Amino acid sequence: MNKTTETVPAALRSWSVSWPEYKPADVTPSELLPEALARQVPGWAEAAATPADVRDWARRQAAALVPFQLDAQGWPLHPEGRTGRTGRNLGKWGENAAADPIVVAGTGRDRRLLLITRDDIHEEAIPGGMVDPGETAPAALVRELQEETGIDLSEHQPTILGCDLVDDWRNSDQAWVASTSALYLLPTTVTAVAADDALDATWWPFGSLDELDNAITTAGRTLYAAHRPLLHRALEHLAK
Incomplete structure (x- = not known):
């Protein structure tokens, strides 16, 4: 993580507020x-x-x-x-456009979420990445997933959950990440093999964020905080 990050007081966050210093x-x-x-x-x-x-x-x-x-x-x-x-x-x-495929397998107590271990920050994250020039977000979702986990979901129709700013560690005042997140539902888990920007690919329990957190922490790993809002939205959709 970037160690030079400054804490910006909430009252001074807005660009409309003068802050000469x-x-x-x-x-x-x-x-x-x-x-x-x-x-x-x-x-x-x-x-x-x-x-x-x-x-x-x-x-x-x-x-x-x-x-x-x-x-x-x-x-x-x-x-x-x-x-x-x-x-x-x-x-x-x-804006740097990204695509984040949230892949969930199974239902109920057997529900699992696919995450990768990112090679830049060594944290558990959604297997996504940047949209290439001239590429659409749906194409990027399929490509990134296949590049990082070996899973081809090109024949699956995902549910687009939203387009959001991501609290990425590389963000600055002049450059930032915004992502299209999409939910893929599978009946059961499939084999995932880490590649490209991923050090590992793992299916985690996904009954709730607390269950996910506990499983990841017990394994001695850390969930990428910037993806928590996206995963929360996926759980809300699954609860409907």
Whole structure:
């Protein structure tokens, strides 16, 4: 997790509140600094060294899962306000669209949830990832699941649960993650094999968030906090 994160008081979170002393920590990694981008652009990132180098803000705003505004100099502003971080530790400035397939098998006491162990933060998380340029969210849901667990659900019709901001550890004032989450229901568990960005793929008890938490904690692991709201929504849908 990022150790430079500052705590932003709730009263100062909104962009409409003046805070002249605000000095967010820059979380830009070395490979995304302007001098590095001038030499080589990573395959997962855009070449724009700053938001001023982005020429399609109107298109990005129109396509955003969660609406956002630009400041007086034309730079994007996190939809929920100040984060205590500036710069970019994501592929794009502004919104970075992700897809999170929530795969649930069985019913009642036998209900299980598929999670992966992420290789970046070593926590249990939904097997999702970023939507590729030109890719649709439904296609990204299928691709990410197959890449990280080996499970092909291209013939299954999921239930789209929502489009939400994700409290991702890489978020900053100018770059953040918003995700399309979808629920896949299977009659029984299927074999999952960790690959790509996953260190492990595991089926966990999913009668409730408490049951999930207890199982993960007992195994000496940690649930990725940013995905808790998505899992809570899935449980609400299953309870209907």
